[in-house]
Amino acid sequence: MKNIMIVLISLILTGSVFPDELNVVTTYPYIASIVEQIGKDKVNVFALANGEWDPHTIIPKPSFIAKLRKADILILNGAQLEIGWLPPLMRQANNSKIQVGTPGILDLSKYVELIEVPTAISRAQGDVHPDGNPHFHLDFKNIPKISTAIAHKLLEIDPVNKATYEQNNNAFLEKFYQKEKEWTAALEKLRGTKVIEYHKIYDYLLQRVGFQLVGTIEPVPGISPTSRHIESLEKIISSNDVKYILQDVYHPDDASKYLSSKHKIKMIIIPHDIGSVSNTNNIFEFFDEIVRRLIDD
Amino acid sequence: MNKLPFILIALSILINVNLPAQTEQQSGDNPFSQSKFVPDISFILDVSYLYRDIKNDDYNLFEVPGLIHSTLEESAHGHEHAEMNARSGFNLNYGELVVASTVDPYFDLFGIFHLSSEGFGIEEGYFLTRCLPLGFQIKGGKFLSSFGRINEQHAHYWAFANMPLVYKSFFGSHGLSEIGMQINWVAPTDFYLMFGSEILQGNNEVSFGADGFQDLSGSIKVSSSDAPNLYTGFMRTSIDVDNLTVLAGISGAFGKSRLNHGIDTDAPDGHAAYEDAKILNANLTLKYIIESYRDITFQTEFLNKITKGDLYYKDSIGTTMKGDISKDQSGLYSQLVYKFSQYWRIGFRYDLLMKNEIVRNSSTLDLPDFMPQLSSMIEYNPTEFSRIRLQYNHDRTKYFEDNLKINNEILLQINLAIGAHGAHSF
Numbered sequence: 001m002k003n004i005m006i007v008l009i010s011l012i013l014t015g016s017v018f019p020d021e022l023n024v025v026t027t028y029p030y031i032a033s034i035v036e037q038i039g040k041d042k043v044n045v046f047a048l049a050n051g052e053w054d055p056h057t058i059i060p061k062p063s064f065i066a067k068l069r070k071a072d073i074l075i076l077n078g079a080q081l082e083i084g085w086l087p088p089l090m091r092q093a094n095n096s097k098i099q100v101g102t103p104g105i106l107d108l109s110k111y112v113e114l115i116e117v118p119t120a121i122s123r124a125q126g127d128v129h130p131d132g133n134p135h136f137h138l139d140f141k142n143i144p145k146i147s148t149a150i151a152h153k154l155l156e157i158d159p160v161n162k163a164t165y166e167q168n169n170n171a172f173l174e175k176f177y178q179k180e181k182e183w184t185a186a187l188e189k190l191r192g193t194k195v196i197e198y199h200k201i202y203d204y205l206l207q208r209v210g211f212q213l214v215g216t217i218e219p220v221p222g223i224s225p226t227s228r229h230i231e232s233l234e235k236i237i238s239s240n241d242v243k244y245i246l247q248d249v250y251h252p253d254d255a256s257k258y259l260s261s262k263h264k265i266k267m268i269i270i271p272h273d274i275g276s277v278s279n280t281n282n283i284f285e286f287f288d289e290i291v292r293r294l295i296d297d
Numbered sequence: 298m299n300k301l302p303f304i305l306i307a308l309s310i311l312i313n314v315n316l317p318a319q320t321e322q323q324s325g326d327n328p329f330s331q332s333k334f335v336p337d338i339s340f341i342l343d344v345s346y347l348y349r350d351i352k353n354d355d356y357n358l359f360e361v362p363g364l365i366h367s368t369l370e371e372s373a374h375g376h377e378h379a380e381m382n383a384r385s386g387f388n389l390n391y392g393e394l395v396v397a398s399t400v401d402p403y404f405d406l407f408g409i410f411h412l413s414s415e416g417f418g419i420e421e422g423y424f425l426t427r428c429l430p431l432g433f434q435i436k437g438g439k440f441l442s443s444f445g446r447i448n449e450q451h452a453h454y455w456a457f458a459n460m461p462l463v464y465k466s467f468f469g470s471h472g473l474s475e476i477g478m479q480i481n482w483v484a485p486t487d488f489y490l491m492f493g494s495e496i497l498q499g500n501n502e503v504s505f506g507a508d509g510f511q512d513l514s515g516s517i518k519v520s521s522s523d524a525p526n527l528y529t530g531f532m533r534t535s536i537d538v539d540n541l542t543v544l545a546g547i548s549g550a551f552g553k554s555r556l557n558h559g560i561d562t563d564a565p566d567g568h569a570a571y572e573d574a575k576i577l578n579a580n581l582t583l584k585y586i587i588e589s590y591r592d593i594t595f596q597t598e599f600l601n602k603i604t605k606g607d608l609y610y611k612d613s614i615g616t617t618m619k620g621d622i623s624k625d626q627s628g629l630y631s632q633l634v635y636k637f638s639q640y641w642r643i644g645f646r647y648d649l650l651m652k653n654e655i656v657r658n659s660s661t662l663d664l665p666d667f668m669p670q671l672s673s674m675i676e677y678n679p680t681e682f683s684r685i686r687l688q689y690n691h692d693r694t695k696y697f698e699d700n701l702k703i704n705n706e707i708l709l710q711i712n713l714a715i716g717a718h719g720a721h722s723f
Contacts, residue, residue: 052588052589053588053589054589054590057589057590057681059542059584059586059592059723060720060721060722060723061535061537061542061584061723062489062533062535062542062544062723063488063489063535063536063537063542065483065489065491066483066484066486066487066488066489066490066535069432069483069484069485070485083720084681084720085720086720087719087720088719088720088721088722089722091405091425092483092491092722093483094429094432094433094434094481094482094483095432096427096428096429096430099402099427099428100399101399101402123680123682123715126680127680127681222680222681223679223680224639224640250588250589250590251639252638252639
């Protein structure tokens with residue numbers, strides 16, 4: 001009886017019902033999908049944010065604290081994308097394994113090259129990211145860097161399964177490079193196409209495809225469009241052959257729809273994360289869907 | 298001769314240890330530059346314009362019977378008041394300076410300073426541990442107690458311009474802000490479950506007190522507390538059901554109440570009380586997320602205060618008398634806030650002081666026990682750093698000489714934040 005009590009109490013205190021599985025919490029669904037590919041049955045992964053929401057402003061539900069409390073590893077996008085919602089959750093989780101500066105935390109932005117790093121910073125320019133544009137996962141060429149960083153983190157925390165993580169990452173990379181060739185080939189015909197986007201969320205994708213960005217619906221990041229700004233966009237449209245307006249799922253689309261119908265420009269909804277739209281259940285389907293939506297003319 | 302390799306290894310270690318310190322000098326002219334260690338600093342300003350259909354001078358004489366004394370009486374008792382939205386016309390509610398950073402691998406430190414026209418105050422100054430095992434955390438210093446739901450939130454995070462009436466009645470306009478220690482534990486469950494407890498000095502202007510008192514003649518004397526005087530306990534839990542988040546909590550504050558309202562002066566109505574006091578709280582928050590920028594939040598809290606102890610008062614010739622007093626008072630607020638776009642929110646709040654039983658020397662005082670206030674607000678948040686709010690209050694809680702004085706208020710509030718300001722919790 002005494003032994004049962006000790007087991008029960010230690011179970012309650014540590015929560016390790018399945019001590020073999022590594023608890024990995026990620027901020028966004030795309031990270032969770034890559035972790036699943038690398039960790040497979042060795043990890044138990046949970047993404048805090050929902051792919052339908054604005055990644056900058058996630059409502060910090062108390063249930064996230066419970067997930068972070070039990071996390072062995074926390075993997076975040078970084079580049080200050082989570083600054084508006086994650087820090088209080090981390091403080092409230094009372095988990096010493098995932099504090100900033102401990103090995104249990106992985107900041108993916110450190111493994112990729114950030115673009116649009118501002119030289120002067122003022123909030124008069126809207127919601128600026130001082131480290132650069134944080135939406136780097138939309139360039140599929142960054143995914144192998146991310147998966148390798150994740151594999152290294154998993155094997156660092158869980159060295160027993162080192163071989164498995166390396167093997168899974170190699171298999172993932174092989175498949176990904178294959179898909180990458182297909183996507184690159186399919187998108188080749190779009191090189192040089194002029195586009196407008198709502199928020200500067202697709203810039204890494206635009207760079208990869210070779211799109212030319214001629215304007216954003218937002219006058220500055222985080223600020224909704226004014227009629228004066230829409231007028232200035234119409235001037236840009238009249239002097240440029242703009243082919244697409246790229247709209248995300250969480251911003252209102254009335255301005256995009258207005259410009260689309262008035263100037264006969266196709267509005268395409270591009271998923272910004274897994275789960276934004278249907279048929280994006282994993283990282284492969286996610287890019288498949290983006291490519292399909294772009295080339296489907 | 299055998300020792301040579303070891304000496305070489307030791308030397309190489311020494312060199313390797315020393316080298317980076319010499320080569321990794323900071324760029325710039327100052328080799329001792331610490332600019333990278335500057336903590337997060339932010340400044341928040343809150344100003345309002347208030348219209349009230351009662352003159353300021355009259356309003357100051359009003360009281361919430363049995364709960365809130367008139368401002369005039371309060372100031373006669375020497376209370377420092379920097380109350381928000383207090384007067385018709387412009388109000389500088391506060392300027393709040395926040396400094397926060399990680400101390401070392403073991404602690405985080407927060408300093409929140411309130412600058413009002415009446416002075417500079419340490420609103421909060423506390424540390425949090427970063428490394429305790431098994432889901433524990435200790436907080437220490439001066440902080441807003443985790444009692445209840447809204448108490449630990451700062452005013453700029455509230456959905457309305459003023460504090461719920463029941464909080465103001467039981468804790469005064471600063472809430473339960475205390476010096477002490479807190480320990481909390483998050484359970485390793487799949488749903489959120491947290492328990493916590495606090496040991497606090499217990500110096501609240503309304504409900505708890507650590508400082509003793511004596512009357513002018515010295516015939517009665519209640520000594521000051523030599524130890525922490527107030528204990529709290531709280532529990533919170535939360536589950537998600539699809540897009541609905543439910544957060545529920547209960548808490549209690551238990552302490553000694555030493556309140557001196559002029560027993561040490563020659564004022565004829567000077568009195569004081571020394572009581573056991575407990576305040577219990579139950580709260581519930583429901584948030585339904587419609588989509589990224591649209592959600593509906595219902596939040597309600599119920600508080601009950603029970604005290605029992607000695608009352609000291611003066612008889613007709615000014616002699617201090619000792620009697621007994623007990624209180625059983627309750628109140629609640631319920632609010633519904635609808636965020637209908639990225640930038641806009643509207644909300645309604647119903648405040649009610651619903652039980653007001655004071656027994657003094659075995660006779661029950663005749664006090665109103667149904668005192669409601671209705672508030673509504675509309676808010677525009679151009680960015681997460683600025684907020685403009687229009688609020689209307691219909692207040693049926695203020696009395697003057699036992700007569701209800703219905704009070705209508707309209708206020709326009711602006712709240713701005715600059716610098717590196719941390720994110721907020723749920």
